[in-house]
Amino acid sequence: MRNLTEKTVFVSGxxxxxxxxIAARCVQEGARVIVHSRSQSGAxxxxxxxxxxxxxxxxxxxxxxxxQVLDQxxxxxxxxxxxxxxxxxxVEDFFQLTDDVWLDYFQTNVMSMVRLCRALMPAMxxxxxxxxxxxxxxxxxxxxxxxxxxxxxxxxMLSISRGIAELTKGSxxxxxxxxxGPTWTDGVEKYFEGLAKQEGRPLEEVLGSYFREHEPTSLxxxxxxxxxxxxxxxxxxxxxxxxxxxLRVEGGIIRSI
Ligand SMILES: NC(=O)c1ccc[n+]([C@@H]2O[C@H](COP(=O)([O-])OP(=O)(O)OC[C@H]3O[C@@H](n4cnc5c(N)ncnc54)[C@H](OP(=O)(O)O)[C@@H]3O)[C@@H](O)[C@H]2O)c1
Numbered sequence: 001m002r003n004l005t006e007k008t009v010f011v012s013g014x015x016x017x018x019x020x021x022i023a024a025r026c027v028q029e030g031a032r033v034i035v036h037s038r039s040q041s042g043a044x045x046x047x048x049x050x051x052x053x054x055x056x057x058x059x060x061x062x063x064x065x066x067x068q069v070l071d072q073x074x075x076x077x078x079x080x081x082x083x084x085x086x087x088x089x090x091v092e093d094f095f096q097l098t099d100d101v102w103l104d105y106f107q108t109n110v111m112s113m114v115r116l117c118r119a120l121m122p123a124m125x126x127x128x129x130x131x132x133x134x135x136x137x138x139x140x141x142x143x144x145x146x147x148x149x150x151x152x153x154x155x156x157m158l159s160i161s162r163g164i165a166e167l168t169k170g171s172x173x174x175x176x177x178x179x180x181g182p183t184w185t186d187g188v189e190k191y192f193e194g195l196a197k198q199e200g201r202p203l204e205e206v207l208g209s210y211f212r213e214h215e216p217t218s219l220x221x222x223x224x225x226x227x228x229x230x231x232x233x234x235x236x237x238x239x240x241x242x243x244x245x246x247l248r249v250e251g252g253i254i255r256s257i
Pocket of ligand 1: 012013014015016017018019036037038039042043058059060061085086087088089108135136137138179180181182183184185186187188
């Protein structure tokens with residue numbers, strides 16, 4: 001088992017939601033956590049909120065913003081655990097979605113992860129030690145009609161994660177994917193506002209019947225809690241034999257063995 005004490009952990013998109021919960025749990029495990037936001041104020045606020053060791057900021061949807069984040073990260077000790085969590089999601093009508101939106105989603109959800117792995121993974125391989133956790137979604141396995149564009153990015157993350165896990169062969173570096181199901185966060189609240197609008201129904205009604213109508217295969221019939229996703233991230237960060245894998249934290253929505 002890997003001990004996270006004094007390890008440098010970078011969690012992208014850690015001002016709120018899943019990323020914030022993962023970052024907070026890593027602080028509790030004794031890690032030197034570096035939090036991240038698009039804005040300096042957001043990053044510093046999150047740093048103070050969870051007692052993180054550092055804060056960096058920059059928009060990960062393009063190479064310039066990612067380089068800004070990498071420049072700031074170079075001021076800290078080498079990243080031992082990279083958690084690619086930053087991501088966007090929204091309800092969209094497939095028939096109305098423009099090429100630009102498709103490409104923006106690919107940039108934000110996929111290229112952000114590619115660029116950070118490309119920059120930080122070689123040093124892990126050189127040190128023969130490191131962990132990468134890519135936060136995808138159960139939508140990677142079960143594309144959602146109201147977010148086909150998003151589901152595509154999460155399937156791409158799975159493929160890339162497995163591909164780069166192959167590059168760790170014989171080393172002590174692990175690359176895995178975490179696949180949360182519907183988890184109650186700020187982002188998901190906005191998502192449900194979009195779904196209610198698309199269905200022309202009040203938000204409360206959509207929320208009240210969501211699992212029955214949209215996720216009948218969910219075994220827990222409720223939202224996953226951010227702390228439950230964080231527990232799974234800690235497991236992946238500490239385990240030394242789970243590699244090239246994808247861990248579902250989706251309450252059993254994906255009905256397969
Ligand atoms: N919630 C769910 O039900 C669910 C389910 C499956 C998978 N996921 C995945 O889990 C991850 C986190 O989801 P969440 O619900 O916790 O999201 P959230 O509450 O909307 O938080 C998103 C985080 O990502 C950051 N972010 C957004 N766009 C960014 C960009 N262009 N560059 C850099 N950072 C950016 C935000 O930072 P600032 O706003 O501070 O800049 C924020 O910290 C996402 O990858 C999502 O796809 C979520």
